[in-house]
Amino acid sequence: MGRLLHVEDLNIEFHDHLIPETVVFDFDLDMDEGEIVGLVGESGSGKSMSALAIAGLLSRHDMKKRGTIRFGETDILGCPRSELRGLQGDEICMIFQEPLTSLNPVKKIGWQVEESLRIHTKMTPEERKERALKILEDVELEDPARVYDSYPHELSGGMRQRVMIAAATIGNPRLLIADEPTTALDVTVQSQIVDLLKKINREKKTAILFISHDLSLVSRLCERVLVMKGGYVVESGPVKEIFENPKEEYTKKLIAAIPKMNDDMVPIKANDKMIEVKDVCVSFTRKKGKTKERVDVLKNVSIDVKEGEILGLVGESGCGKSTLARTIIGLQKPDSGTITQKYPNTQMIFQDPYGSLNPAKTVGFIMEEPLRNLTDMSSEDRRKLAEEMIVNVGLTSEYLDRLPSELSGGQRQRVCIAAALMLKPKLIIADEPVSALDVTIQAEVLKLMRELHDRMGISFLFISHDLRVVHQMCDRVMVMRSGVIVEEGERDEIYAHPKHEYTKELLKSAGISFEE
C-alpha cells in the first residue's frame, strides 16, 4: 500500500499573547492508504491541533506552523488555500466531537450531507440526492428519506454523529480524521460508531486518524497508536505493544487510569437501610405540537441504599437516573410512592463541575453557603469547617479565596465534593461525577471518593453510564432502563452473570466479557 500522509517536525505556535506559546512540538506521523491510526492524549495535549493542521484547517493569523505535512503529492502547509479547498471535503474529511453544534442548525440534513458533492463534483441535484440517501442508509440510519428532510435538532446524538460520518464519507475520501467522535455519546452508541468506522475502513479502504482520550476505544479500532502529552508525542507503536509493554511513565499512567476490573473491594458493612424508595413514579407532560403527551420517567421504582455501601446506578442518558437522584434529594416531587430517609442532609454532586459553581463567588463562599442557609453557625466556625473540609479533599486552605475559574476541572470537582461534605452528610448522591473529566483526573477523583467512604464512613449513590468506573467503585449495582430497574445485585454477580438482555448489551458495548 502506498504512503498517504507524511508529517515531519510539525510545530504549532500561538501568537495571541506577548510570549508565543508552542502547543505542538516536533510531531511526526506516517500513514499508509487504508490504515487506522489512533492519537491519544488528554485535553490540551495538542492532538486536536495536530489533526486540524493536517486537515488544513489551522489558518488563523495568530498561529505559526513549521515543518512538513505532505498528503499524497500536496504540501498542505505550503499550498495556497484554493488548492487546499480542492482536497478538503473531497480527499480529507473530518468528523468532530459534538455532532449537534457541528451541524448547521438551520439547514436540512440532506443539504448538509450533499455539501461536499455540491462543491467538488458536477452531479445533478437528482444524482446528489440519490447518493445522499444511499450513504445515509450505509451509515445504518433507519428511514433515510425522513432523515434527509429533517433538521439536526430533530435527531438523537447518535443519529447526528452518523449523519456527520455520512457527510464526511459521501465523496469516498482517502483520509478521514475523527476528532473525539464518540466522547459526547452514550456507551452503546459509542461502540456502534466505532463498529461503523471499522466497516467504512474495511469496505471503502478509507484511512482513519482516530483521536480520543479513551485508550480502550482506541485499542478496539486502531492498529497503531501515538500517545501525546503537553504537545509532544511521548510514545508510538502498535497498539498491542503499547498496551502490554508501555515504556513511558505517562502511558503507564493512562493505562492504569482505565478503570480495571479488580477485586480490592471493601465488603458491605451493615444491612440497615438508610434510604428506602418505594414504588416511586414520576412523569412529565411534554408538549408535542398540539397535543400534550405524558412521559413516564420513573415507573414504580423501589431501591434501598444500605448503610456504608456504595451503590452503583447504571444506565444510558435519558433512562431516568438523574430524575431518581433529584427525587431522592427532594428537587423533584414524585407523583406517587414514598421516600424514607434515616439521616438528614443528603448531598448531591453533579456532572459538570464547570457549570455547577457560581463563577462570581469564591470557593469559600460557595462551600459555606449551605451552612449560612441552614444553620446559625458563626462565620469563624464556618470558615474553620471549610478549611478542614478542603483539606479533606486534597486541596489547601488557600483555595478558599480563589474563584472557580482559577481551578482545573479536577480541582473544581474536589471543591464540589468539599461543599457537599460541609453539612456532614451520611450519604452523597454523585450524578456522573467524573464523566466530564480527563481519565487520569477521573482516577484521582474516584480515589478521593473511595477514601472518603473508607475514612469518614460516607455512603454513596453513584450514578454513571460507565460500567468500568461503576465496577471499580461500587459494592452493589442497579441497572436502569426507561425508568425501570431491570436488574440489581452484588457487583460481581452482575458483572459475571448478567441476567437481563440489556445488562448484557451494556457489558458488551463496554467490552467487558461475562459468562452467557
Next chain:
Amino acid sequence: MRYIVKKILSCIITLFIVSLLVFAAFALIPGDPALSRLGTNATESALTALRHQMGLDQPMPVRYIKWLAGVLRGDFGMSYSYSMSVTSMIADKLPITLTLMIYSMVLMVIISVPLGVYASYKEGTVIDKIIQITNQIVMAIPPFFSGILITLLFGVTLKMFTPGGFVSLNRDPVRFFGFMFFPALAIALPKSAMVLNLLYSSLNGEKKKDYVRTAYSRGNKSKTVFFSHMLKNASIPTITFLGMALADMIAGSIIIEQVFGIPGLGRILLTSIQNRDYPVVIAIIMLIACVVIISNLLVDIIYRLVDPRVE
C-alpha cells in the same frame, strides 16, 4: 397555517383587552369634557344638555359597548373639540404616518444589513473600523436631533428639499416621496446603527461556532461559508430586534412629524391631548396598539420561517 390562525385570534383578544383598559383609563381621568368645552361660565342646564348629547350621562359599561360597536363599524365617535367624526379626522392623516413608518423601516434595513454584513466579512480591516466608529456616533444621536441636522444640511445648506414644504401624496407623488425621504432618514439612522451593531456581533459570534469549522472542512470558500451558512443563523436575533424597532417607529414618527412639519397623526395627537379630546386620543392609541401587535405577529411568522427549531 393553523398556527397563524391561532396567532391572529390571540392578537384580536389582545386588542380587545387593550381597548377595554384604554377606555376605562380615560373614563376614570378626572375632569369633565363638557365643562372644558363650554367653559366655567356655562349654565348647569347647558352642561346637562351637552353631557346628554355626548352620552356622558350613561354608565361606563354602556358607553364602552356603544363605543365598541361603533369601532367595529369603523366609527370612533365624534371629536369633542371639532364638530367632525374622529374617523374622518384620522382617515387622511393615518396614511401619512404609516408611510413614514414603513419608509423608515425600509431605509433602516437598506442601510444596516449590507453594512453590518460587509463590516463583519471584513472584520479587523480599516474599513471595518471606520464603519464601527461612524456607527457609534450615529447611534448616540436621537432622532429629533438628527432631524434638525438633516434639515440644516440637506434643507437649508444643500437646498435638496424645502423645510416645512410638505406636499401631499395625491398632489405630487414624486415630490411627496422626495420630501418624506429626509424625515424617514432621521428616524432610521439611530435604529440602523443598533441593527448594524447587533447583526455585526451575532455574525462575529457565529464565526467561532463548530458548524462553521465543519463547513470549512468540506472545502467551502470563505464567501460561501459566510453567506450560505452563517447569515441565516445570525439573522435570528436581528429579526427579533427589527420587530421591536418597527413597533417603536410609530412613536418616532410622531416626534419627527413635528420637526419636519408633516401633518400626520402626531400633530393631531398632541393637540387633542392638550384639548382633552379623548375620543381622538383613544382612537390614535388603538391604532398604535394595532401597529405594535401586527409587527409582533409578523416577527413571529418570519421567525418560524427562518428558524426550524421554533415549535
